[in-house]
Amino acid sequence: MTISEEKLSAFLDGEVSEDEGRAIEAALADDPDLQASLEALMAADALAKRDFAAMAEEPVPLALATAIQNAPDGAPANISTPPRSGWVIAASVAVALAIGGGTGFLLGQNSPTQVAQTGGWLADIADYHAVYARQVRHLVEVPADEADHIQTWLTGTLGADVRIPDLSVHGLTFQGARLLVAAGRPVAQLVYTDADAVVVALCQIGTDTPQKAFAEQTIDAFDMVTWGGTDSNFVVVTDEGRTDLTAIAETAARQV
Amino acid sequence: MSTELKRDLITLLPRLRRFARSLTRSVPEADDLVQDTCLRAIGRADQWDRSQPLDRWAFRIMRNLWISEVRKRAVRLGQGHVPAEDSDELRTTETGEAMVALGEVQSHIAALPSDLCSVLLAVSVEGYSYAEAADLFDIPIGTVMSRIHRARKTLAAQMSDPKDGAHDH
Numbered sequence: 001m002t003i004s005e006e007k008l009s010a011f012l013d014g015e016v017s018e019d020e021g022r023a024i025e026a027a028l029a030d031d032p033d034l035q036a037s038l039e040a041l042m043a044a045d046a047l048a049k050r051d052f053a054a055m056a057e058e059p060v061p062l063a064l065a066t067a068i069q070n071a072p073d074g075a076p077a078n079i080s081t082p083p084r085s086g087w088v089i090a091a092s093v094a095v096a097l098a099i100g101g102g103t104g105f106l107l108g109q110n111s112p113t114q115v116a117q118t119g120g121w122l123a124d125i126a127d128y129h130a131v132y133a134r135q136v137r138h139l140v141e142v143p144a145d146e147a148d149h150i151q152t153w154l155t156g157t158l159g160a161d162v163r164i165p166d167l168s169v170h171g172l173t174f175q176g177a178r179l180l181v182a183a184g185r186p187v188a189q190l191v192y193t194d195a196d197a198v199v200v201a202l203c204q205i206g207t208d209t210p211q212k213a214f215a216e217q218t219i220d221a222f223d224m225v226t227w228g229g230t231d232s233n234f235v236v237v238t239d240e241g242r243t244d245l246t247a248i249a250e251t252a253a254r255q256v
Numbered sequence: 257m258s259t260e261l262k263r264d265l266i267t268l269l270p271r272l273r274r275f276a277r278s279l280t281r282s283v284p285e286a287d288d289l290v291q292d293t294c295l296r297a298i299g300r301a302d303q304w305d306r307s308q309p310l311d312r313w314a315f316r317i318m319r320n321l322w323i324s325e326v327r328k329r330a331v332r333l334g335q336g337h338v339p340a341e342d343s344d345e346l347r348t349t350e351t352g353e354a355m356v357a358l359g360e361v362q363s364h365i366a367a368l369p370s371d372l373c374s375v376l377l378a379v380s381v382e383g384y385s386y387a388e389a390a391d392l393f394d395i396p397i398g399t400v401m402s403r404i405h406r407a408r409k410t411l412a413a414q415m416s417d418p419k420d421g422a423h424d425h
Contacts, residue, residue, distance in 0.1 A: 009405035013379060015386045044411035045380055051363035052381045055277065056270040064273075064287055065266050068294045073258040073301075130266060 003027050008038050012045060057137050062124075065131050069220070122226070122235060124182035125203050126219040128189065129237050132178070133199040140176030140191050150177045154188040160206035160232045162188045165255035170248050172200055200238040200245075202252055207233050214249060225249035229256055261301050264310050265294045275315055275382075278374040279322045281366075289325075293318040312392075315382070319374075319392060364414050372407035379404055 003024055010016050011024045028035050132139065142150050147164055154162040157179060164174060172192035180187040182205060190202040210228030217224050225245050226235045234256065236249045265272070272293060276286035296317050297304070304313060365373055378384040378392060379400070390397045 005409070006401050006405045009408055010386070010401050013386065013404065015401065040412040040415075041405075041408045043415060044408040047364055047411055047415060048376055048380055048407070051365045052274060052377055054363065055274045055365075058270070058273070060269045060273065061287060064291055065269060067291050068262055068265055068269075068298070071262065071295050071298050073298070131269075134267065 003034060005037060005041075008034070009041055012038070012041055057135070059135065059138055060131050062127055062131065066124075066127050069127060069130070121182035121185070121187065121205050121233075122217070122219055122224060124180070125187070125189075125201075125224070125235055125237055126222045128180055128182070129199070129201060129222050129239060130220065132189075132191075133201075133239060139193075139199070141178040143176040144174045146176075147174070150190075154179065154204075157186045158188055158204065158206045158232070160204065161230075161256075162204060163256050164190055165202065165252040167192055167200075167202075167248060167251055169251060170244060171195060172248070198238065200236060200242070200248065203235050203237065204229075204232045204256070206231055214246060214253075216246060227253055229253070232256075258298060258301050261298060261304060261310075262294075265297060265314065268311055268314060271311060271382075272314060272318065275374070275377060276318060276322075278365075278377045279319065279370055281370050281373070289318060289322055292321055296321065311382070315378075316392060364411055367414065368407055368410060372403050372410065375400055375403040376407040 007016060007020065007024065011021060016024065028038060142153070144150075151162055151164060154177060164177075167174070171194050173194075175191045175193055177191065178189040180189050180203070182203075185205055188204045190204075192200045192202070194200065207228070208231070210231065211226055211233050212228060214225060214227045217226070222237050222239050223242065223245050224235050224237045225248070226233065227249060228234070234249070234252065236245055236252060238245060242248070269290065272290045273286055276289040276293070277283060280286045280289055293314055297314055300317075304310070365376075368376070375389055375393060378389045379386065384392065386397050386400045389400045393400070395403075
């Protein structure tokens with residue numbers, strides 16, 4: 001029986017009948033060329049799976065997640081496709097927001113003031129948390145072992161002193177940092193995880209009018225505790241309903 | 257219902273973007289398509305059968321939206337009403353240059369044309385059977401088999417000659 005290469009591919013996918021499968025296995029045992037063809041297809045498939053997996057790990061543009069989260073309920077079922085120019089504008093904002101290839105925000109290509117004009121910075125932080133707390137391989141932009149660089153980089157970007165508090169007393173391990181944009185301003189996001197890999201983020205934004213006292217609130221099911229420092233406002237955020245979030249905030253506040 | 261649907265769609269975003277990119281072969285267009293897909297799903301939340309996987313429902317919405325867009329463009333470009341699979345739109349960025357230019361993942365699959373890439377993704381990664389993929393893409397099962405094989409052969413050729421295709425990571 002002559003085995004076509006297409007059938008070989010289908011064999012790889014388990015899409016041949018039992019009889020065909022037996023015939024292919026028998027042919028493979030006797031035909032080194034056929035075996036080599038199968039191995040080449042398997043290698044190609046493994047390559048595709050690897051590339052597709054990498055694609056799914058790319059960070060999602062915040063603008064996209066926000067658009068979905070803010071979509072009105074019962075939106076018209078018949079969407080009229082916007083003109084291409086509209087798509088291009090939307091895309092340029094998304095690109096400005098995209099954190100791709102570990103390069104972080106593509107700041108400088110578009111003014112960050114185009115984004116996050118409503119709802120204050122905490123709503124944006126909640127949106128970020130919804131997206132990034134689920135990242136595994138790309139949880140942070142700069143890893144914890146570059147702590148010195150993180151502090152220099154984010155201090156320079158925010159125009160406010162950024163320090164990395166030790167929160168190990170709460171079982172939290174510093175994983176690294178991201179630069180975000182919220183309410184049109186740069187935000188330092190320091191990312192911590194607990195023993196169960198649940199993310200707790202400490203975010204800092206420079207301000208001339210820092211908040212005076214600690215405050216707890218919940219936005220989009222994310223618990224937050226906010227406070228103000230010398231020239232910054234801070235928030236710790238998590239989505240797991242921790243009972244010690246205020247204590248974490250107090251520990252952080254003593255060190256920042 | 258809508259809040260739950262939005263949350264689940266946001267969770268699906270990485271896979272929706274990937275499927276959209278396999279269809280459009282362009283990152284900006286993919287994100288537009290994902291957004292339209294999610295808005296359409298939210299608008300039709302009452303049609304969401306929660307006994308069925310949300311991803312498959314969303315993929316179907318996305319595929320239908322994309323085919324509709326392709327047909328509209330074909331008409332605008334003066335090709336008349338052609339079958340979507342025959343439209344130039346599905347063949348214009350076979351080199352994946354648009355994706356590479358945007359600095360996203362530079363991969364071997366970027367060099368696959370849409371009709372091969374999307375079917376390969378559905379079957380090899382998303383777990384569709386050939387029959388399910390045939391239903392999703394509205395093509396015969398034999399065409400599914402043929403496209404998957406051509407996709408793998410194209411990738412295999414790239415592996416044996418890295419210059420003949422996309423860049424490595």
